[in-house]
Amino acid sequence: MGLELYAMDPSVPCRMVRLLxxxxxxxxxVKNVDTLKGEQLQPDFIQINPQHTIPTLIDDGLIITESRAILQYLGNKYASKEENLYPTEPEKRALIDMRLCFDLGTLYVRFMDAFWPVVLTKVTPDPAKVAKLDEALGYVEDFLKDGFIAGSELTIADFSMVAILSTIKSFGHDMSNFPEIAAYLEKCAGIMKGWEELNQTGADWFGGWYKASLAEAEAAA
Ligand SMILES: N[C@@H](CCC(=O)N[C@@H](CS)C(=O)NCC(=O)O)C(=O)O
Structure with missing residues (x-):
């Protein structure tokens, strides 16, 4: 049966899985599920994933949801030739897992808190929430001191983090205080195969939606 991935191009968590x-x-x-059309609520998909979220991976009948868990699974099962992507040593793995949890529980949450209301209800962003996002971006700037998100080599944590960082950039957010992140995104664009098609195009589409929403909010203010 092989691997099947339910996904949608602009989605941040789907892009990280597709890049890996x-x-x-x-x-x-890849099976497209357009959440903007509510396709994730179709009974066939609910049967596969009752939480109706994408990405959803099926590997030979095994269903895996939650993007970072999918990255970990793929790293465990398929990255044996690329050992550094998800090393088995507990100390190295702990750092990668810390970064994945930070991305899921802090960076992504602060990004959504700051910008999702703009898209959803056409209001201008709350400066306090943007400041919290910038604080998180400052932490990422520090993570990158050795070149990658979890040290000096590419790991699955990089696939997770680039999807969100490139989206924040595509939203037109001021990144001038984060030169390490800017350089890191350039570097990953050169290393990660399919960057343009699998990541940047979706990030830019999402960014266009955000910018149009912001313009609408500013015109109404
Ligand atoms: N924590 C989940 C979040 C997934 C998620 O919320 N995906 C969105 C698309 S970006 C979705 O499926 N939304 C449809 C829904 O929740 O009904 C993950 O990282 O996989």
Whole structure:
């Protein structure tokens, strides 16, 4: 049966999984689920994933949801030739897992808190929430001191973090205080296969939606 991935191009958590699949040269059948049309609520999909979220991966009948858990699974199962992507040593793995949890529980949450209301209800962003996002971006700036998110080598934590960082940039957020992040994104664009098609195009589409929403909010203010 092989690998099947339920996903949608602009989605941040879907893009990180697609980038890793491409890097690992996995043969994946991608099935588009357009959440903007409510396709995730179709009974067929609910049966696969009752939480109706994408990405959802099926590997030979095994269903895995939650993007970072999917990255960990793929790292465990398919990255044996690329040992540094998700090393088995507990100390190295602890740092990678810390970064994945930070991305899911802090960076992504602060990004959504700051910008999602703009898209959803056409209001200008709350400066206090943008400041919290900038604080998180400052932490990321420090993480990058050795070149990558979890040290001096590319790991699955980089696939997670680039999807969100490139989206924040595509939203037109002021990144001038974060030169390490800017350089890191350039570097990853050169290292990660399919960057433009699998990540940047979706980030830019999402960014366009945000910018149009912001313009609407500013005109109404
Ligand atoms: N924590 C989940 C979040 C997934 C998620 O919320 N995905 C969105 C698309 S970006 C979705 O499926 N939304 C549809 C829904 O929740 O009904 C993950 O990282 O996989």
């Amino acid at each position: 699949c491409e890097y690992l040269e996995l043969d994946v059948e």
